[in-house]
Amino acid sequence: MPKSGNFIRTIxxxxxxxxxxxxxxxxxxxxxxxxxxxxxxxxxSSFVAPLVAQWMAPIGSAYGYELQYNPxxxxxxxxxxxxxxxxxxxxxxxxxxxxxxxxxxxxxIPWALSATSIIYNLDGVKNLLHMDGPTLAKxxxxxxxxxxxxxxxxxxxxxxxxxxxxxxxxxxxxxxxTYNFTDYLQTVSPAWKTQYGRGVAVNWPSGTGSRGSAGVAxxxxxxxGGIGYVDVAYALKNHLKFFSMKNRxxxxxxxxxxxxxxxxxxxxxxESTTNELSIVNPPKKYPLAYPISxxxxxxVPTSSPKAADLRKFLFWAxxxxxxxxxxxxxxxxxxxxLVVAEKTIAKIKS
Amino acid sequence: MSSHGISPAExxxxxxxxxxxVNRLMEGLATVAALIAVTILGxxxxxxxxxxxxxxxxxxxTRAPVPFAFGPVKQGLxxxxxxxxxxxxxxxxxxxxxxILVAVYLTEFAPPSIRNVVSLALDVLNGVPAxxxxxxxxxxxxxxxxxxGYAGAFxxxxxxxxxxxxxxxxxxxxxxxxLREASLAxxxxxxxxxLSIVLPQTVGGIVTGTVLAVARIxxxxxxxxxxxxxxxxxxxxxxxxxxxSIPVAIFExxxxxxxxxxxxxxxxxxVLLLFILFASLGGRWLATRSRRxxxxxx
Amino acid sequence: xASAELTPDAARRPLAGRRLRVGDLSLQLVAGTxxxxxxxxxxxxxxxxxxxxxxxxxxxxxxxxxxxxxxxDSRHELYGAGSFLFxxxxxxxxxxxxxxxxxxxxxxxxxxxxxxxxxxPVTALVETLAAIPSVVIGFWGILVLGPxxxxxxxxxxxxxxxxxxxxxxxxxxxSSIFTAIIVLAIMILPIVSSISRELFLGVPRELKEGALxxxxxxxxMVRGVVFPYARGGIVAALILGLGRAIGEAIAVTQxxxxxVFIHWNLFDGGDTLGSKIAASYQGATTKLQLGSxxxxxxxxxxxxxxxxxxxxxxxxxxxxxxxxxxxxxGVG
Numbered sequence: 001m002p003k004s005g006n007f008i009r010t011i012x013x014x015x016x017x018x019x020x021x022x023x024x025x026x027x028x029x030x031x032x033x034x035x036x037x038x039x040x041x042x043x044x045s046s047f048v049a050p051l052v053a054q055w056m057a058p059i060g061s062a063y064g065y066e067l068q069y070n071p072x073x074x075x076x077x078x079x080x081x082x083x084x085x086x087x088x089x090x091x092x093x094x095x096x097x098x099x100x101x102x103x104x105x106x107x108x109i110p111w112a113l114s115a116t117s118i119i120y121n122l123d124g125v126k127n128l129l130h131m132d133g134p135t136l137a138k139x140x141x142x143x144x145x146x147x148x149x150x151x152x153x154x155x156x157x158x159x160x161x162x163x164x165x166x167x168x169x170x171x172x173x174x175x176x177x178t179y180n181f182t183d184y185l186q187t188v189s190p191a192w193k194t195q196y197g198r199g200v201a202v203n204w205p206s207g208t209g210s211r212g213s214a215g216v217a218x219x220x221x222x223x224x225g226g227i228g229y230v231d232v233a234y235a236l237k238n239h240l241k242f243f244s245m246k247n248r249x250x251x252x253x254x255x256x257x258x259x260x261x262x263x264x265x266x267x268x269x270x271e272s273t274t275n276e277l278s279i280v281n282p283p284k285k286y287p288l289a290y291p292i293s294x295x296x297x298x299x300v301p302t303s304s305p306k307a308a309d310l311r312k313f314l315f316w317a318x319x320x321x322x323x324x325x326x327x328x329x330x331x332x333x334x335x336x337x338l339v340v341a342e343k344t345i346a347k348i349k350s
Numbered sequence: 351m352s353s354h355g356i357s358p359a360e361x362x363x364x365x366x367x368x369x370x371x372v373n374r375l376m377e378g379l380a381t382v383a384a385l386i387a388v389t390i391l392g393x394x395x396x397x398x399x400x401x402x403x404x405x406x407x408x409x410x411x412t413r414a415p416v417p418f419a420f421g422p423v424k425q426g427l428x429x430x431x432x433x434x435x436x437x438x439x440x441x442x443x444x445x446x447x448x449x450i451l452v453a454v455y456l457t458e459f460a461p462p463s464i465r466n467v468v469s470l471a472l473d474v475l476n477g478v479p480a481x482x483x484x485x486x487x488x489x490x491x492x493x494x495x496x497x498x499g500y501a502g503a504f505x506x507x508x509x510x511x512x513x514x515x516x517x518x519x520x521x522x523x524x525x526x527x528x529l530r531e532a533s534l535a536x537x538x539x540x541x542x543x544x545l546s547i548v549l550p551q552t553v554g555g556i557v558t559g560t561v562l563a564v565a566r567i568x569x570x571x572x573x574x575x576x577x578x579x580x581x582x583x584x585x586x587x588x589x590x591x592x593x594x595s596i597p598v599a600i601f602e603x604x605x606x607x608x609x610x611x612x613x614x615x616x617x618x619x620x621v622l623l624l625f626i627l628f629a630s631l632g633g634r635w636l637a638t639r640s641r642r643x644x645x646x647x648x
Numbered sequence: 649x650a651s652a653e654l655t656p657d658a659a660r661r662p663l664a665g666r667r668l669r670v671g672d673l674s675l676q677l678v679a680g681t682x683x684x685x686x687x688x689x690x691x692x693x694x695x696x697x698x699x700x701x702x703x704x705x706x707x708x709x710x711x712x713x714x715x716x717x718x719x720x721d722s723r724h725e726l727y728g729a730g731s732f733l734f735x736x737x738x739x740x741x742x743x744x745x746x747x748x749x750x751x752x753x754x755x756x757x758x759x760x761x762x763x764x765x766x767x768x769p770v771t772a773l774v775e776t777l778a779a780i781p782s783v784v785i786g787f788w789g790i791l792v793l794g795p796x797x798x799x800x801x802x803x804x805x806x807x808x809x810x811x812x813x814x815x816x817x818x819x820x821x822x823s824s825i826f827t828a829i830i831v832l833a834i835m836i837l838p839i840v841s842s843i844s845r846e847l848f849l850g851v852p853r854e855l856k857e858g859a860l861x862x863x864x865x866x867x868x869m870v871r872g873v874v875f876p877y878a879r880g881g882i883v884a885a886l887i888l889g890l891g892r893a894i895g896e897a898i899a900v901t902q903x904x905x906x907x908v909f910i911h912w913n914l915f916d917g918g919d920t921l922g923s924k925i926a927a928s929y930q931g932a933t934t935k936l937q938l939g940s941x942x943x944x945x946x947x948x949x950x951x952x953x954x955x956x957x958x959x960x961x962x963x964x965x966x967x968x969x970x971x972x973x974x975x976x977x978g979v980g
Contacts, residue, residue, distance in 0.1 A: 043580060053418035056583075068582035069417075076931025080580070085496040096722075167820040172906045174720065174933050200933060201720035208821050208917055209906030211605055211927065218607035222795070223821040237420065238607045327420075373865035377761055383753025384762070384770060387841070390834055391777045397792050398784060451682035459676045460683070471687040477956035478693060478949065479895025481922050485945040486693045489700040508693075511686060541671035569781025571898045572922075575929040597783045604787040604902060612791065619784045630779045631772065 040306065040313055043070040044077015044090035045176045046213040048112050048296045050233040052090070054324040055317065062320075063312055071212055075174020075200045081106065081299050087306055088314075089299040092176025093200050094276035108275050108297045109344045110337055111318050113264055114330045115255035115293040116180050117232040117242035121220050122147060122164065125241075128254060130155040132246035133188025133281070133291065139227065140168055140185065141192060142206045147225060155246075169219045169228035172209030174200040180280065180294040181229045187281045188291075229292075233328040249287040259290030260331040268336040275344060277337070295333075300348055307348050314345045395623070402620025405613035410621070414583045415599075415614075422610075427618050428585045433499070433593030437578065438568055440503035440589060441510055446560060449514030450549075456515075457522040458544055476512035481572040483508050488576040499589025502578030506570060510563045517559025521552040521640070554640035558633050565629035569622055571597035596622050694949070701946045703939030712943055718908045718924070720937060727940035729921065729947050731908050736920040736951070739825060739900065740893035743832035748886055751837050755844035756874075760866060771845070778838035786902030789831045794822030794903055802826065802915050816913030823905035826914040828923075831899050836889035843885035847878040880966030887959040895952050897922030921948040 042052070049071035056067045072080070074091035081089030082103045095108055118131060135151045138144045144151060148161040171178045182198035196202045210219045213230040217238050220226040232255040235242045244252040253259040266282035266289065275297070282289040298317075300310055318341045322332035333341065413426035452472070456465050487505040491498070525548050533543040574595055581594035596618050603615035698705070704712060704727065715728025754774060758767055802818035809815045819826070851874050859869040875882070897920075905917025906927060919927070921944050932938040 050418045070580045072930035075933040079931040203719040215605040373867040376867040380753040380757040383750045384757040448682045451679045455679035455683040468683045471690045481897040482949045489696040541675035571783045
């Protein structure tokens with residue numbers, strides 16, 4: 001008995017010592033001096049997450065910053081930066097007046113430009129089927145339930161649509177992409193405007209909720225007959241089919257760089273105080289415009305201990321960083337907007 | 351008894367075939383139930399093993415994740431493995447001493463009234479759902495100070511505490527009173543008796559209880575979601591900031607559209623499962639061994 | 649007084665007739681503080697959850713518990729726990745309904761029917777099912793169980809039993825209340841079965857052998873001796889399983905599909921208290937929304953406490969009546 005008792009005791013003490021050693025060595029290794037000033041942490045929009053992910057390596061080699069980003073949704077990003085638990089927040093939905101005052105001295109800077117694609121999972125049909133706003137609104141409000149509905153057939157006369165049921169997928173978290181999508185729906189459908197309106201979350205009448213653009217892409221790709229809305233970079237990356245949407249001039253536009261640029265041309269003057277821009281459903285004179293395009297914003301406190309690093313990072317992001325955009329279908333931000341963005345970045349001081 | 355002149359023995363014989371058939375049916379159903387349980391377990395473990403083994407390589411533990419990688423990139427979940435080690439290690443450091451002390455108090459010192467109250471508190475603590483513990487620590491620490499590994503470890507420690515206390519108590523109660531009495535009769539003070547005579551007898555049981563508790567919390571996701579989930583991709587051992595953990599990583603990857611992400615999640619799930627199985631079965635084996643030893647030494 | 653009488657009781661009473669020692673007092677103090685901390689922790693949990701729910705508590709009062717709404721629309725923000733309470737009740741009860749007979753069957757098999765060499769391995773296997781983390785079962789549910797149910801089981805159930813509103817139109821995504829029910833049943837199966845197994849093992853052999861000697865079949869013996877003897881414990885085991893199902897958040901949120909509806913079709917999506925909280929972990933936009941989320945946690949906490957208290961009370965009653973080793977205490 002004494003032998004095995006000693007054995008067990010030794011094993012126990014050794015394991016405890018090992019755990020303690022690992023924890024001690026590890027925590028000692030991560031010294032505070034190393035962390036301050038070189039880690040920039042951000043959270044928020046999953047819409048812009050693909051682009052921010054592309055920035056991590058080049059920013060590291062250019063300035064030595066370690067860029068951390070958590071795509072928890074625009075709502076979560078605004079909450080996180082308001083609580084100062086991250087250095088910057090990202091949101092596709094512009095801040096409301098209440099959110100501005102809660103954030104206590106934050107500025108909003110448009111730092112990327114892309115589009116929300118409407119993805120679908122339907123076997124045997126081609127990519128880039130036609131869709132228009134009112135029909136889309138009816139699908140999401142549950143009035144159109146099958147793929148071979150007359151309204152969809154009318155838009156796609158040469159296509160053989162199956163009678164599969166439509167499974168709508170929406171965002172379950174507080175999402176700027178939802179804001180962009182519902183912003184579009186409420187401009188093209190008065191019924192949607194009264195019943196659901198626009199917001200980072202609305203009272204969906206039916207359908208499945210998924211977390212993040214990644215979640216929506218996952219659910220649609222695993223659901224025959226599914227339809228969803230995600231940043232076009234996710235559709236590209238996961239080889240999902242998406243619609244070409246009918247714009248105000250009657251043409252069917254795709255969420256490519258040309259379509260996004262045309263939409264962006266419709267509003268090049270950011271709001272004086274909030275810097276917000278609205279390029280949803282642009283007027284007739286932009287025939288190439290994709291009607292569900294949007295800017296996405298970075299929310300930064302004007303005074304912060306990392307102000308100098310944030311300024312450097314953001315200047316880089318809106319200039320050199322834009323070059324990483326096109327292959328993900330992020331259109332580099334146009335010059336007039338860039339000027340305003342740079343002016344606002346300069347306001348960030350320690 | 352019978353109005354038809356049939357004796358009880360004959361009555362039994364008449365019903366016997368039916369009763370035997372019912373009996374066989376029930377035995378069959380019970381066997382089928384056991385088969386179903388074993389089959390489900392087999393299916394789950396087989397799914398994890400098959401899909402996980404395919405994606406299992408050293409990269410999983412040595413490389414950091416690369417979000418939105420276009421094309422094949424060598425990536426892994428190093429940050430989650432490191433984070434889990436730190437979180438579980440810290441949680442054990444927090445829960446183990448308190449758990450042992452509570453057990454000592456309950457078995458050696460507490461009058462029955464206090465013993466009932468504290469015991470009840472431990473039972474209640476055991477019954478609180480893990481997600482509520484997460485919300486509790488969120489309100490207690492995270493709202494004011496942000497997410498951190500310390501908060502995550504504390505949440506896991508709250509789950510561990512009742513398990514460690516209960517298993518230590520069981521093993522303390524198995525130590526024969528004759529041992530205590532002999533020591534006290536020799537003039538050894540109470541505190542020395544407890545620390546040097548009684549507790550060393552229980553080390554095996556304490557280790558077992560701790561191993562089982564660690565197996566339980568290693569796979570917990572809910573308490574960490576609100577408390578230690580906004581972590582970076584780089585491997586970090588610093589509990590001052592939020593740390594990624596294996597269960598949370600699996601949770602996040604499970605909702606991704608990318609089959610590569612799923613593959614890594616399966617591999618991580620396999621490693622987690624193997625660790626938990628090894629720890630649970632090992633712990634149980636240790637438990638039967640130490641209990642057998644203690645009870646035969648009475 | 650009784651300085652030399654070392655009865656077991658006296659050995660445990662700290663100050664019985666001997667002088668105070670600093671060492672004894674310190675150990676008692678330190679250990680007592682730890683016990684106090686553990687007790688205070690429970691109160692702290694309750695207090696912090698109530699405190700966090702206050703924005704919603706003061707705004708909605710108790711009406712929150714039954715209101716069926718979760719509308720984050722900034723124009724008419726409105727929250728309520730009603731649909732999630734319904735979801736919790738439906739998923740947990742139906743999961744128990746499926747798991748209970750299976751668990752009892754397994755326990756019976758292991759105690760009465762299995763050949764001796766199979767007992768230990770099969771027992772270990774069933775307990776291994778309990779050790780699988782919920783996130784792994786949920787992940788398996790998303791990629792394996794969900795599609796299997798969607799493609800094969802739900803259409804079959806719908807065509808066979810479609811007249812019952814429970815089995816309406818099959819889901820298209822594989823995530824549904826039905827999938828969540830199956831997942832929960834898998835998770836509570838081992839708990840109920842292992843407690844039942846210990847109960848059945850505790851039935852005195854003389855009672856069982858006596859019945860068999862009177863000529864009963866094995867099933868009649870189980871029905872007439874084992875079940876009545878273990879009845880209280882079985883009820884406690886079922887309640888403990890129910891408590892486990894109620895508190896499960898992760899696996900459920902992975903497979904349940906999400907939604908604020910109350911409808912009878914099991915193949916639609918929905919949410920439970922736990923799954924709604926877990927689904928919102930990435931942040932709430934307004935103070936009212938955060939308060940409402942924590943209010944959900946408060947409701948969940950109250951329900952778990954009630955259920956576990958019921959189980960504990962039954963266990964204590966049965967233990968007092970029969971003096972079995974049932975008061976292991978704690979849930980599985």
